[in-house]
Amino acid sequence: MAGIVKRQRIAGCVKSQRGAEESAVAKWLLIGGAIAFCLVFLLLPLANVFVQAGAKGSAGYWRAISHPDAWAAMKLTLWIAAISVPLNLLFGLAAAWAIAKFEFRGKALLITLIDLPFSVSPVVAGLMFVVLFGLQGYFGAWLRDHGLQVIFAVPGMVLATVFVTFPFVARELIPAMQATGSDQEHAALALGASGWQTFWHVTLPSARWGLLYGVILCNARAMGEFGAVRVVSGNIAGKTQTMPLRVESLNEEFHGQAAFAVASLLALLALVTLAFKTFLEWRQRREFVLAQQAAAGELSVVSPPSSAGGRPAATKGTRKHA
Amino acid sequence: MAANKSSVLPGFRLTMGYTMLYLSLIVLIPIGALFLRVFQAGMATAAFTPDDFDDFPALWERLVQPHDAASAMVWAQFPPDTRAALAAVAEPQRPQALTGALNQLIAGEALFAPASASNVVLSAKADWYLRHAPRSEWCNRTLLEDAFYAHIKKKTNWVDLWLSIKSPRALAAYRLTFGASLLAALVNAVFGTLVAWVLVRYEFYGRRFLDALVDFPFALPTAVAGLTLASLFAANGWLGRFLARPATDGRMEAITQYLPWFGVVIALVFVGLPFVVRTLQPVLENFEREVEEASAMLGAGRLHTFRRVIFPSLLPSILTGFALAFARAIGEFGSVIFVSSNLPYRSEIAPYLIVVRLESYDYAGAMALAVVLLIFSFGLLVGINVIEQWAGRFVKE
Amino acid sequence: MRIIWSLLLLGMAVGVDAGDIKLLNVSYDPTRELYQDYNAAFAKYWKAKTGDTVKIEQSHGGSGKQTRAVVEGLDADVVTLALAYDIDAIARQAGLLPVRWQERLPYNSAPYTSTIVFLVRHGNPKRIKDWEDLVKPGVAVVPANPKTSGGARWAYLAAWGSALKRSGGDETAAREFVRKLYNQAPILDTGARGATISFVQRGIGDVLIVWENEAHLVLREFGAEKFELVLPSISILAEPPVAVVDQNVRRHGTAAVAKAYLEYLYSAEGQAIAAKNFYRPRQGSAARLAAQFPPLERFTLAELFGDWQRVHRIHFVEGGVFDQLQQPSR
Incomplete structure (x- = not known):
């Protein structure tokens, strides 16, 4: 089973039979094509953000990101993420436990429903909450009579964000929990552990990578959501303006550089997310290799990893991402 | 996968209950509310229907001396002078009074919510009559019908909803949304496969960096993506300057100007790229090299091997990635509106048209469009799950 | 559920800091600079007159978008929009102010004009x-x-x-x-x-x-x-109108300050600020205006x-x- 070695992403270094490799020219052409494509679609947009942000000197840059409204936008963005990520995390844990560890009818439908917010246009998502909580909507008048404001205030923006980031944690956790099966939990229960203990000490550690991926992606999306939040935000500078909304607003105030300055913070956030994700993948892979080596010491036959082994989150999680 | 049907594990009812509760609160109820709203709008029947005009004297009677609640309501909403003028018209052969009444109707107070598509045609027609028809024709019954139908009918019912769903502008928006999404997903399917292939199969300087960067479009807020792509492809942008062409006066014209859909496709390619790459990567990593080697040993050329051996087994994953990129592109909003020129009929995407309708107070039209998109995305999602199951079976075999 | 609500309330609390009189002016795009200047001037004027500190929040966007927001419940005390049709919509669709709002202030409720x-x-x-x-x-x-x-x-x-x-x-x-x-x-x-x-x-x-x-x-x-x-x-002759949103100021108890906020636009200082931001004022020395705004025929x-x-x-x-x-x- 030499396949495993190759699967550990050193394929290019392994000499393989003649004819099963492209010629060097073709290989470099392919690499060149891929790099060119990534350059145009990934690297240039990224670099452009930072170059534009610094185009007119650092003074303007600092002024833009130290503006009180910019601070307020950052605070609000963090708050919204801080509320919506734990909510979705809790849901993700519950849903993953129910779906991964039990069999019941309508499971496929439930999974599809959990996926639904992925494919709903953010604008439509925002519109739904306007229909529910807007003054002309179902609960708007009641809420107003009771002095509560949902739409065009923080709660509405949180709701829209929660909707849009709804599936992230669940979609990462379900395959991770499914992959480990339930044998360990059964063993723990048989040994007298309580349900909670089993969950905390057995299930959660084995699914921790999926959990972390989900949280990172959920967080990135929660901080960056634009379309849905735009529909439900009153866009009051310093009050209901998140960072992406501030980018739009600054752009419209002729402050191109300031817009890019705030945008550069968001791009930085994206880079941190990527770095963190890459780090997690590296840790996970290393654990996997160590486990393999340990296993190989005892057994001569190594079973190939399950589909959720190598890069589980990359398969399921990064997929329908908003 | 462990085949356990464990009822031994605790917590099913708790977690399942919470899952359902949360799902309902956050997803199902809002979606339901949207559908309910559209349904209500559709059920808001017209106070008067075209059939009412068949018995014109009776309709007249109803209007001037309203007996039923609906007509009374309609009648009450006319301004007093219009009411008086209309009452005068009830006596025949008073063209002046009729003119006055029609003028009131057409140019005066809006009696109801803004007119809908069908109303416009009718009110424009009535308007034309007023301006151009000879005075003797002002008693023309058709004119009256048109004018009344246009203004008495309540704004929304199924016909109007349907009209706003299939209005030419909406159709153009669907065409662009689906066309550009399809094109972008195709580009991603081709280049995403290439990128995934290169990342998995080759070792080269910067591979790890590139691998990490593939997720960038996920992590980057869409507004920022739109902003930077717009400035990249502007006439003086880093890329735009090579694609710009001289306009008639010698000034450079950006590609997003002379190809209005170009910006839309670029934005959608950007946001869709990770889907294809990340779907393909694990499949490629698990791909049995032995099969390729066997094919090579049997004398097949590399290209032949790729076409006959590798490509077919990758196809389900490519399709999944394609469908995911497609689904993502359909709903995309933030990045597109910055890059696109948003010209009606030419570069206006459907989610943007929803916003346009909302902002010109056409709520029913906006919601109708939203429901169309919602139904489509749900269908697409079911489709993707089917492909994935099929792909999963394929891989297992 | 209770957790969710308390978190939401917490979130609400974050957005609102305690303090003095607050006024929300929902306006359209090109007035950002105008109202930044005007808000400072009005706050000063109001402080001098009543001793109260007033903080004016601004929301800007396309006129249609802003109108929709107010109709759907954005808590505007005053609206300063691009055209009367938009404020009409707030009056007609949401009933937040009387239909005849335009008669309440001089010059069709448009303190400045443009073209x-x-x-x-x-x-x-x-x-x-x-x-x-x-x-x-x-x-x-x-x-x-x-x-x-x-x-x-x-x-x-x-x-x-x-x-x-x-x-x-x-x-x-x-x-x-x-x-x-x-x-x-x-x-x-x-x-x-x-x-x-x-x-x-x-x-x-x-x-x-x-x-x-x-x-x-x-x-x-x-x-x-x-x-x-x-x-x-x-x-x-473009007349961007302004209006107090009656229902909202009643709930906030800001009716007086909202009214004064709009009326002050007609004062000499308000008009000067409008002119400084290139809106054609309704009053002012004709000669000085002619220099800044060349006359043209306006229908x-x-x-x-x-x-x-x-x-x-x-x-x-x-x-x-x-x-x-x-x-x-x-």
């Missing part, structure tokens, strides 16, 4: 002097989308009205002129501000059809050596089009004249 002018690139390479020049072949015109932008509505009506005036009231000629004009648009932004950015920063088009104040703002921000303002021979909405309801019904509803003009002929 629609052209902004061209330096040296006026396409030699654009008046409306007819816009439809010459090869001229790329940058308007905004009149369905979503208030300024763009005024621009659309200015174009239509100028053609009506030229042809002596021929609607067909006006329609043809406007059709040509919008078919020469390479881009149609949602808001007036978006159109300006396309023209100024992204270098799109030869001529921007724009609010007069916005054109001046561009000249100030980007330099008069890059762009030129062209006054057509005739244009529309009113009522004169050529009747009222906004009618204009909307004929031109801007889905399937209306504007949609018909945009539709590619086949």
Whole structure:
């Protein structure tokens, strides 16, 4: 089973039979094509953000990101993420436990429903909450009579964000929990552990990578959501303006550089997310290799990893991402 | 996968209950509310229907001396002078009074919510009559019908909803949304496969960096993506300057100007790229090299091997990635509106048209469009799950 | 559930800091700079008069978008929008203020006026002097989308009205002129501000059809050596109205300060601030004004089009004249 070695992403270094490799020219052409494509679609947009942000000197840059409204936008963005990520995390844990560890009818439908917010246009998502909580909507008048404001205030923006980031944690956790099966939990229960203990000490550690991926992606999306939040935000500078909304607003105030300055913070956030994700993948892979080596010491036959082994989150999680 | 049907594990009812509760609160109820709203709008029947005009004297009677609640309501909403003028018209052969009444109707107070598509045609027609028809024709019954139908009918019912769903502008928006999404997903399917292939199969300087960067479009807020792509492809942008062409006066014209859909496709390619790459990567990593080697040993050329051996087994994953990129592109909003020129009929995407309708107070039209998109995305999602199951079976075999 | 609600309430608490009188002014795009200046002036005036500190929050966006937000419950104390139709919508659809709101303040509740002018690139390479020049072949015109932008509505009506005036009231000629004009648009932004950015920063088009104040703002921000303002021979008298949102101020208890906020716009200082931000004030020394705002013939909405309801019904509803003009002929 030499396949495993190759699967550990050193394929290019392994000499393989003649004819099963492209010629060097073709290989470099392919690499060149891929790099060119990534350059145009990934690297240039990224670099452009930072170059534009610094185009007119650092003074303007600092002024833009130290503006009180910019601070307020950052605070609000963090708050919204801080509320919506734990909510979705809790849901993700519950849903993953129910779906991964039990069999019941309508499971496929439930999974599809959990996926639904992925494919709903953010604008439509925002519109739904306007229909529910807007003054002309179902609960708007009641809420107003009771002095509560949902739409065009923080709660509405949180709701829209929660909707849009709804599936992230669940979609990462379900395959991770499914992959480990339930044998360990059964063993723990048989040994007298309580349900909670089993969950905390057995299930959660084995699914921790999926959990972390989900949280990172959920967080990135929660901080960056634009379309849905735009529909439900009153866009009051310093009050209901998140960072992406501030980018739009600054752009419209002729402050191109300031817009890019705030945008550069968001791009930085994206880079941190990527770095963190890459780090997690590296840790996970290393654990996997160590486990393999340990296993190989005892057994001569190594079973190939399950589909959720190598890069589980990359398969399921990064997929329908908003 | 462990085949356990464990009822031994605790917590099913708790977690399942919470899952359902949360799902309902956050997803199902809002979606339901949207559908309910559209349904209500559709059920808001017209106070008067075209059939009412068949018995014109009776309709007249109803209007001037309203007996039923609906007509009374309609009648009450006319301004007093219009009411008086209309009452005068009830006596025949008073063209002046009729003119006055029609003028009131057409140019005066809006009696109801803004007119809908069908109303416009009718009110424009009535308007034309007023301006151009000879005075003797002002008693023309058709004119009256048109004018009344246009203004008495309540704004929304199924016909109007349907009209706003299939209005030419909406159709153009669907065409662009689906066309550009399809094109972008195709580009991603081709280049995403290439990128995934290169990342998995080759070792080269910067591979790890590139691998990490593939997720960038996920992590980057869409507004920022739109902003930077717009400035990249502007006439003086880093890329735009090579694609710009001289306009008639010698000034450079950006590609997003002379190809209005170009910006839309670029934005959608950007946001869709990770889907294809990340779907393909694990499949490629698990791909049995032995099969390729066997094919090579049997004398097949590399290209032949790729076409006959590798490509077919990758196809389900490519399709999944394609469908995911497609689904993502359909709903995309933030990045597109910055890059696109948003010209009606030419570069206006459907989610943007929803916003346009909302902002010109056409709520029913906006919601109708939203429901169309919602139904489509749900269908697409079911489709993707089917492909994935099929792909999963394929891989297992 | 309780957790969710308490978290939501917590979230609400974050957005609101405690303090003095708060006023929310929901306005449209090009007034950002005007109201930044005006808010400071008014706060000072109010402090001197009553001793209270008033903090004015601003929300800006396309006029249509802002109207929708107020109709759906954005808690505006005052609205200062691009056209009366939008405030009408708040009155009619949400009932937040009386239908006859426009009679409550002088000059149709429009403390300042503006008009629609052209902004061209330096040296006026396409030699654009008046409306007819816009439809010459090869001229790329940058308007905004009149369905979503208030300024763009005024621009659309200015174009239509100028053609009506030229042809002596021929609607067909006006329609043809406007059709040509919008078919020469390479881009149609949602808001007036978006159109300006396309023209100024992204270098799109030869001529921007724009609010007069916005054109001046561009000249100030980007330099008069890059762009030129062209006054057509005739244009529309644009009256951006202001109004107190009765229902909301009643709930907030801000009726008095909201009313004073709008009335102060008519004061000498308010008018001076408007003029400084390139809005044509209603009062002031004629000579000084003439220097800043060259006189031009301006027709009113009522004169050529009747009222906004009618204009909307004929031109801007889905399937209306504007949609018909945009539709590619086949």
